[in-house]
Amino acid sequence: MTVPRRASLLALAMALVAAAPPTIQPAPSSRLAPFAATLADRDLPAMRGAWPRTDRSAAWAAIAQSTAANRQSARWALAQTLLADRQFADALGVLDTMARDDADLPLVAAWQLAHGIALAALDRPSEALSALGSPSLLGHPEACAWRARAMVATGDMAGARGLLKCALPAIAARTVPDQAPFLLTFADAAVVSDRPRLAIDLLGALDDRDPAANLRRGRALLAAGDIRAGTLLLDRASRSGTPDVRAAAQLALIAQRAAGPAAPPAAATAALDQLLRRWRGDAIEREALDLRWRLAERRGDTRAALAAGATLFRYFDLGAQTAPTLSRLQQQLRAVVSGDARSSVDDIAGTFWDYRDLLPGGAEGEALTAALAERLTAAGLYGRAAELMRTVLDRRPLDAATGPLSVRVAHLYLRADDPEAALRVLRRGAPTVFPQPIQVQRRQIEAIALFRLGKANEALAILDDVPDTAALQAELLWQKRDWPAFARVARRQLPDPRRLDATGQAMVLRQLVALTNIGDAAGVTVLRRRYASAFAPLPSRDAFALLTDPVDALDAAKVDKAFSRLTAANPDALSLVAVGG
Template structure:
């Protein structure tokens, strides 16, 4: 069948097959039968002239398609024009990237989109623009569909990501965090990917960006950690949530991961952090219930009762915690002094006299001796000003250990968010929420 009498679609198909085989002369011969304004034929003519090293003629043909073609043909023509401009040196790489980005936004779902994203990524790599390269490459990987080159593409993107997040990359911390968060699905599998996330989370935590560190590790927790691995990671993420002023999220996370069977010690650690979060949420009863099966939880319980001004329970819980009088540590002094305050608040003078007799000698050479003497002096009526002064002089140590420190830090963070910090903050004192004179 002669080309001159073939239907246009047959001519285009034959010419396209010839182009695919590299037979450009044969393709042009077939295209002589197509009308000069046929968009499909002009797309092929543009491709042929590009391949033959004539970008100017290619550009003329493709510009016609941008006027007369359907949306898909116009998208192909725009891509061809960008390629022709780059080949002829009449189009800057930055301008080409802008046009490719616009084309990728408005045309999706076929080979034109895949070629657009690939060229966008290649140009970004040439300019060492990792952010743009990852943006284009990630879109190609996520939405381009599986091809023979998908594995190589993923390996390239992972190498880019690892290099961008390495300590020597010079990328600011907030940008590093943004990159890993935006492209977390591209992170390497296994230990290398986990290490990448953990190192960045450590940097975020050291910078006080607790919420962003928690977000990053929560993704690891949900997507990568399995079974018992979730135990230590859930504790860390929950701790970060507390420090980020979101103890409610800490509680939800710990309860979400509760069905897994953890070793007893790990379960106890999870309950301790949950109790701290519940305390900060103003739910002391729930916190105490969480501690019910936690061994050696008296110190945490006494801290909670102290903060809630529950003097009766504080005395009952704190009595067994009272240390031996010899060589009182900061924690030991705090326990004794808090016990004395609780007894004073309840007017238990006889118990205060016994406490004075037991510990008077031990406090003699300690900086807190005047506070102890004031609190245990039953000859002087309970004075709100006296108790307030005692509060500011208490050691910052707490029998709750790390949990007490976490509550202190979480409470300080929440207070800083709610009110401006004082002009001259006091140091070395018990938390401001500790008992006053109700």
């Protein structure tokens, strides 16, 4: 009885599952005979583009019937058949399975050739170039042909054009339809490498009604100076080609119209934006973004240039152009930080924040960030400055060197009225041992932040064992209106009468207020005798006189007025906001 075809296929599939190594847990390499040395001793395949091919069903059946001794050989036969049939994804899967079972296979030129071609065909150009760059493959025509395609995909047009002579035998051995992708690749490379006549010659084998070929012919004619003929061909391609050819032709027409010195870049930019809204990915978007970048630079629009260039850098494999592209973007980012009269520092900071991933590394990147933070601070945008400097702090390892920066960031958060953020910054580095001066500053800011959060006692407790913080303790006690404690601490801070500056005057007046509130008339008398002559010529003499009159003669309303004036003005240099700065 004849077995139905579906049943026979099912049986074959079950046999394959039983024979093939599991995907998740591949069989140990010891189960299969080594194949790398065997393959390395064979001649390189596909010298002229033709991969050895067997019937695909027979190739699968051979795997199903294979043993540990010959399974890798059967897989290799299947991989070559899949490459011949242009089933590149399936071929890549078979090749990767072979490599998992034999770690030496990626060292063999034949496997590298097959693997690189599959990667190039699946639009993974950087990986393809790595696989096809083996010294054993440098003169291999098929490897040269596919390496050129990968180079064009990464933008290395000059490198691709240089492979033409090597690739020609593999291209010539193909039928015209199979030649087309390679001829188009080399035509693209020739046009960009300023060899338009070479591109036209290469395209001579293709039909003059082929939109993809006309796209390249149009570009080549434009490059050769034949604007009318080139524009006509591009217009034909933009009407009759596949969606990608139409988009590429429209892009070429936009570029041609924008090339003249009198052409308004704004009009070309609008046309590019319309094209980019409906087209994403591949070389077309890449070329459109590159043109948009150049037009933005021509208009002097640094932000638009950054937007286009950053998209290129972030989302496209730029190959050899990666480093120059990043350098160009960093130069524009430097220009943003320097700013101009037309841009507010807030706008500049927004642009900088959007592209902070492009910053130069190390000290230069930190210096740029710090420069912008200084501008934000000068403009009173303390929160923005703190967030900017926080990115620098977060990138650094937690060690003693981060101490000054942690103080600066926490201080900025305080000035932005965000004490909780200041505490988070300080507590992140709490386990680190900092130099004594830095530790003192960190404890001062922590105390201020706690005080601002309503935790006055906890703030004062933090300062108990911290040297050189008596002035800050007095400030906190003054704000708390703890008059006895303030009078006790501030007594040690009173200035020399011979050097009574604005801060010193405030310290004396505050002490008088505290002594008055606790009823220490004797203390007031002592201060009146010590400072009366020093205050006599000063504008603050009336406040001093009011506060040093006998207690029973004080006008309570006047005392309250003097007290509120001192609290509001707060001339002390160590105010709650300024400490640590």
